[in-house]
Amino acid sequence: MRFEDRYFEDYEVGETRTTTGRTITESDIVTHAGQTGDFFPHHMDKEWAATQPFKKRIAHGTLAMSIAVGQTAGDINPQSMSYGYDRVRFIAPVFIDDTITVTAEITQKRDHKKRPDEFGYVDELVSVVNHDGQTVLVLTHIYLVNKRGAH
Template identity: 75%
Template sequence: MRTEDRWFEDHEIGESRTSVGRTITEADIVLHAGQTGDFFPHHMDAEWTATQPFGQRIAHGTLIMSVAVGMTAGDINPQSMSYGYDKVRFIKPVFIGDTITVTAAITEKADHPRMADTHGYVHELVSVTNQRGETVLVLTHLYLVNKRAA
């Protein structure tokens, strides 16, 4: 879906958006393991994980990160592109059957150091919570955003 263009000047520090929930399934975990080659037993071995402190399989942190970013990417803004991710932290495990929700809040804006007349960075704090309201993942998503022509 395409929305209106949002230029650097249109983004306000403090604005936020929250996604609908999404339940993580065993199929999500198996597919992610196949795509990444990460068949670590914490994700794949139900019998072994039953003997471990969490007592059950956990989703890959990179799976939850990918799903969370996708949950906030519903609008296509041609004036903005993802520049990367900073400060990624996997705080609590996500289990099969957990439902995650994502909140993304703009925390910072800065001019691009070499192209300050035409581009800026927008930083968005992405927080992922489970159905119990526990934070399971946080990261900063950096966007490179076009400025309006002078």
């Protein structure tokens, strides 16, 4: 990891970044189930899942989301913080042994409504694909970013 000061003015709409792949393991699913208390058979019961339409266990959507967002968190920016996530959509299932890759694109910048001289919001469209190139998850990650010279 590295530290990099990027202020609101430094972000450009249209800039993109793509991560390396990350393979989802059975251990990931078991750990996530323990952390969240979500032990639904869709995730945990191999025999039951075989009787369902997907025929195998699927990763929790929140697990895929957590890993995807974590993949984009390689740089620490002291001038920015996560403000939240909008429009989260689980498009297709993620299975054990699927490898996911993330592309993040800056899609919008806007001033903070109450303190426009100090802060702005930066929206980043996060798209997650599996090893077959199928989109499995999309969301908008919103950052609250300091403006240059405001602090």
